[in-house]
Amino acid sequence: MSLFWIVLRQLAQIEAMATSKKLITREEWEKKLSDVKIKKEDMNKLVMNFLVTEGFVDVAEKFRMESGTEPDIDLATISDRMAVKKAVQSGNVEDAIDKVNDLNPEILDTNPQLFFHLQQQRLIELIRNGKVEEALEFAQEELAPRGEENIAFLEELERTVALLAFEDVTNCPVGDLLDISQRLKTASEVNAAILTSQSHEKDPKLPSLLKMLVWAQNQLDEKAAYPRITNLSTANLEDPAV
Template structure:
């Protein structure tokens, strides 16, 4: 399989298309480049077991501290499971040598993220108390009063978000309008978890987004611009990032990946957030 970024087009291509294909063929993507893109993705998105295995397969020296990845995975997994209190506690445990200041630097510099975490914790409390008939709503109200109410006046969006969240206590779950129902969707956990992961990476001086994801977005943007400008390009431009050396790995993944995917096509993490349990 070619490692070129875009696939060839049918033989019916016009001379302009042939020129396009010729330019594509001039871009020689090496196996080493692809391997490092994959490794960067696994590290950035928090797959320590897969990163270790891939490093051995591709003969890449793993320079990143796997422990730091595990810390991010544990925090993200706690959010995925709805244990926001545990996630915040684990955030507090990051970099114990600077424990007194580290988390304050992360959350104090990102008030929006801090509020989003607290709001998600309130949502989980509401989810618990409304899951049974005549559930006790006092813990949710106390949490909102102590944690969210003092912060709400500092930002109009905070106030609106808090009011919308507390509305979950008023309306039955089966009567929620779509705008409120989305608050109880697991997708919100994933969204906040991704923001937390990015904040930790940024605080550690790393990129917030994997190079591979950035390249895919850039390619999609360029294709859209070309089509808007009515450029004569093939009807379909595939991404061909798999090299021949990793066809077998790709096959194993297809056969053994049991997790679902989110809107971005990423494997939704299971167990402790690693993909080891989904690979042979």
């Protein structure tokens, strides 16, 4: 065998060793997990953060009483925030705007994008209800001036007004604006703005930690075979493929 082939074979063996994954058994993995200590107090804070951010006021109050975990905002404000969110989700945008202003007028005064999206949702609801003339008047008087100042607003306005050009919105390229998902999107934006005004995180920490878990597993997959969580809802460990 020539020296060239000997060297080539050795290089191939070295590369195979470098790319081979380490096998971690379930016993080893569970031992590593048992060595990790997490305070119950921290877990309770994560749960409370999720309940407060998502607006489960009744559950949050019960959890506070049972665990002794105090929320970082007044639970009474959650009901007000959820009333705003529900109004948008129901298509009652004018009522939602009034409720936001009752909570804190500065929210809309300092967030032109949010205010535009709420007005855009009002326009969508007028179109949904077949109020064509009222929709055109509202678009011209309330939204067009804002579109002249912001190209992104103008593009969104043009896309919304395009709904009026189609009799059958099911085949309309902008028909997604009439989906319930559009209301939910606007409601989530309002919810986040209210939370921010209350010096609270706009997103709960728990989903972010789950995303970090998935990312960490994906990184580890390149280096080792180990019991991994494939179903986040059950958190069951699945043995590595041998």
